[in-house]
Amino acid sequence: MNKHRLSYVLLFIVLGSSTGAFLGLGIFTFHYAKGSSYFTNDPQACVNCHIMQDNFDSWQMSSHRLTSTCNGCHTPSDFIGKYKTKAIHGIRHSWGFTTGYFEEPLRIKQDSLDVVEANCRQCHGAIFHATDPLASPSSSRTCTSCHRDVGHMR
Amino acid sequence: LVNIMEKRNEARHTYLTIAPIDDDEENPAEWGKNFPLQYEGYRKTVDQVRTRFGGSEAIARTPSQVDPRSVVAQSKLEEDPRLKDLWAGYAFSRDFREERGHAHMLIDQIYTERQQAVQQPGTCIHCHASTYVPMKKLGEGDLQKGFEIINKMPYQEARTHVQHPVTCIDCHEPKTLSLRVTRPAFMEGIRAFKATLGEPNYDVNAKASRQEMRSYVCAQCHVEYYFKGPEKRLTYPWAKGIKADQILAYYDELGHKDWERKLSGAPVLKAQHPEFELWSQGVHARSGVACADCHMPYTRSGAMKISDHHIQSPLLNINRACLTCHKSTEKDMQERVAIIQNNHFEMRNLAMDAVLALIKDIERVKESASPERLMKARDYQRKAQFLLDFAEAENSSGFHAPQEAARIMLKAVDYSRQGQNSLHDH
Amino acid sequence: LVNIMEKRNEARHTYLTIAPIDDDEENPAEWGKNFPLQYEGYRKTVDQVRTRFGGSEAIARTPSQVDPRSVVAQSKLEEDPRLKDLWAGYAFSRDFREERGHAHMLIDQIYTERQQAVQQPGTCIHCHASTYVPMKKLGEGDLQKGFEIINKMPYQEARTHVQHPVTCIDCHEPKTLSLRVTRPAFMEGIRAFKATLGEPNYDVNAKASRQEMRSYVCAQCHVEYYFKGPEKRLTYPWAKGIKADQILAYYDELGHKDWERKLSGAPVLKAQHPEFELWSQGVHARSGVACADCHMPYTRSGAMKISDHHIQSPLLNINRACLTCHKSTEKDMQERVAIIQNNHFEMRNLAMDAVLALIKDIERVKESASPERLMKARDYQRKAQFLLDFAEAENSSGFHAPQEAARIMLKAVDYSRQGQNSLHDH
Numbered sequence A: 001m002n003k004h005r006l007s008y009v010l011l012f013i014v015l016g017s018s019t020g021a022f023l024g025l026g027i028f029t030f031h032y033a034k035g036s037s038y039f040t041n042d043p044q045a046c047v048n049c050h051i052m053q054d055n056f057d058s059w060q061m062s063s064h065r066l067t068s069t070c071n072g073c074h075t076p077s078d079f080i081g082k083y084k085t086k087a088i089h090g091i092r093h094s095w096g097f098t099t100g101y102f103e104e105p106l107r108i109k110q111d112s113l114d115v116v117e118a119n120c121r122q123c124h125g126a127i128f129h130a131t132d133p134l135a136s137p138s139s140s141r142t143c144t145s146c147h148r149d150v151g152h153m154r
Numbered sequence B, C: 001l002v003n004i005m006e007k008r009n010e011a012r013h014t015y016l017t018i019a020p021i022d023d024d025e026e027n028p029a030e031w032g033k034n035f036p037l038q039y040e041g042y043r044k045t046v047d048q049v050r051t052r053f054g055g056s057e058a059i060a061r062t063p064s065q066v067d068p069r070s071v072v073a074q075s076k077l078e079e080d081p082r083l084k085d086l087w088a089g090y091a092f093s094r095d096f097r098e099e100r101g102h103a104h105m106l107i108d109q110i111y112t113e114r115q116q117a118v119q120q121p122g123t124c125i126h127c128h129a130s131t132y133v134p135m136k137k138l139g140e141g142d143l144q145k146g147f148e149i150i151n152k153m154p155y156q157e158a159r160t161h162v163q164h165p166v167t168c169i170d171c172h173e174p175k176t177l178s179l180r181v182t183r184p185a186f187m188e189g190i191r192a193f194k195a196t197l198g199e200p201n202y203d204v205n206a207k208a209s210r211q212e213m214r215s216y217v218c219a220q221c222h223v224e225y226y227f228k229g230p231e232k233r234l235t236y237p238w239a240k241g242i243k244a245d246q247i248l249a250y251y252d253e254l255g256h257k258d259w260e261r262k263l264s265g266a267p268v269l270k271a272q273h274p275e276f277e278l279w280s281q282g283v284h285a286r287s288g289v290a291c292a293d294c295h296m297p298y299t300r301s302g303a304m305k306i307s308d309h310h311i312q313s314p315l316l317n318i319n320r321a322c323l324t325c326h327k328s329t330e331k332d333m334q335e336r337v338a339i340i341q342n343n344h345f346e347m348r349n350l351a352m353d354a355v356l357a358l359i360k361d362i363e364r365v366k367e368s369a370s371p372e373r374l375m376k377a378r379d380y381q382r383k384a385q386f387l388l389d390f391a392e393a394e395n396s397s398g399f400h401a402p403q404e405a406a407r408i409m410l411k412a413v414d415y416s417r418q419g420q421n422s423l424h425d426h
């Protein structure tokens, strides 16, 4: 654990006695991690956290580096949904980043995957038109079951 | 989450059908008016192209009175005459060819010399024609009843009730185009199998997920089967499980035999195309990869993507069939498959030699050996031969589950050679 | 994939060393001053945790004069006494244990009862200690020369020249920390193997890519070997290829035997840990996945990502070892491996029974059978036993290449049972 992180955890323990500590810490870290850029579409906003570096690298090798930024896939396309998701994820990521309480390798969560899936459909409406009417929402199959490397080259 | 679900549902539209189709429409050309792209692919199943172990070769022949076909697939008996020996006394030793595309299924069944070797039952038609509408008609609306009736007919009568090779209505519900199972034998078989997994009364059309259906529609036919009892009821031997040794145990318990091998006199079994059973044991099945993913991969047509209804060897279409999931090259995938299939072929050859060596030994001592000893050796033959046949009859040459196929063949070798030893004094 | 792995790896940086290290520094603690994280992992190889077929169990024992160890790994001879029978007349039948972490390699070699069974040569030390510096010293700067010298020493003398189990300098060049091969026997072995692939004069340290090195450093030791000639020169039998049957053909041509099996009198071979050889036949190797990818996966430590130097069974670390590539769950990966290993174990048991049955038969007729017949049967035993042993000694229980391992065992069964038959009149 590096020094910076250690001090934030200590800070957290101090703040822990008062309510709103979670949010407080989230916002604090958020600032530290150049949180303002989080609200832009610039992929650099994500790589402010080194933990996103792998995904940035693999995105840069993917077919979508020229067609979609991180947010193009990872946040809903409607305005409200977009900022709601960003807020939730912003806090989740800040929390994780600060405390180190997360599992590696990172694995996309179901709600995030739903967001991504919706975005594939948003951009590629026409392509799956023919095959999709048969889709049942319960299907465990996603676009990335087959297109395993879209977004992030492996 | 709710939002996304809603959006998904909104995104689902039903098809715009130009000519509405009803549940008695057998003719693919009629369906094709609505779905010309799928129909076009479907018709391409007449094509014949060979791969190292699959596809099929178009062999010209002179049409005759009894068999009007001018093109057939290569004979497997000629490619490997040991098969003739293995199946001595059974119709398969007369004629056994490489299988080819769906368009040929009906004529290939009608004109195989196996029809001349013995009077075949109506049961045969189940997997070689569009039977959904005919069965419903025969059963007066009751599919199950129609199934019982057709099983009991002689083949020559059954065949007058069918018109087409497998067609749209055998896999699709005509209103929504969703997949459905139309074969009573599969409904029963999968029910028996699911019961062994602790899920009784399984109703496939109600319970299977869409992804499962993408394999189940194929598993209606690409499976091991036998004719049960005097009614020659089509049955899938899955009540103890679908692994080769579980199927063998089922047959043993039942005391079923397909025929008695000429000369050696063993009560033997013939395995047929257990693609579904072997695939089920492989890593693709475990990872949720369905038959249709490889054999009917999506293909682009203009701005749209459709399922390729030209069902064929994926090796003829590696780019779409494999490379979407495997970011590799065509050449590399070809080689991966070649390694697996060549290893498989080496083992299959060793196992076949072993079974035939046992058969020869039994034949030689048939008159001199004690009845107990003979019985024991014949049982070894039965087991060994079935297991070898299972791996051999499976049409992917081991690809669908390489280690499992090898395991089965190892047991076949072991039984054969033990059988030989059992004939000697120690 | 290889490309991607390479790119990923290249993206990483060079190192800032606090205390410069020279090419004679054996002590890992010194290296650890610069690389405390790697050193910390390295030291964890003392840990013992068991998996179904791998890892190792810590078994307490009372230290004695001859063997001061208070903890050892479980005995494989006790787990499966058939092994004792198989190796009758050879040191392995005295003591053979599950292998454990690198930290134990030197003491486990010193105190195995195999040392008491027979006077072992210095050659042994090659893979059980940090030998780079000692060999250089013995050879007065010439590694190759040091190698020749140490081979010829008695083990008890050789061991006085070494200090540590395998350590940093055996895998790393101290300036750049890049990987390098330090074992002459591997340099020679891989040269002979590459020549069979049409690449003569292969110099591994000059030509291997970084990704290849991530396997080659392990392949210095995790390979089949034998002691050649009276100098007991450590040799990897790869001049005809590295598949099990190619290695067998090499030994046959050479007329090499490891020992003569007690009672049956066959000139037999013992295979040891052919991890590199089996892995090479699998789909992971084909896809460019190296030993280090699974056994030393990247692990995060603060802002840094390092290779986990706690080398161990990947099943104790599935999350990092597998899930980076396989987007699945721990449970699913565990099950995938279990299916493969259980199938493997079933086959291994059948094959072992077959080999032992042949041995019993030879023993029984040893006095009565004709010399030609006996010789033939013993040759069957030699072949069968080596192939079984190859699959059995390989430490992944088939995982590294499931179909290939099965193929080898199928041949072992076939040879064994044919051997039995060859003893009878027909």
Ligand SMILES: [Ca+2]
Residues within 6 Å of the ligand: B054, B055, B056, B098, B099, B100
């Ligand atoms: Ca074919």
Ligand SMILES: [Ca+2]
Residues within 6 Å of the ligand: C054, C055, C056, C098, C099, C100
């Ligand atoms: Ca171990």
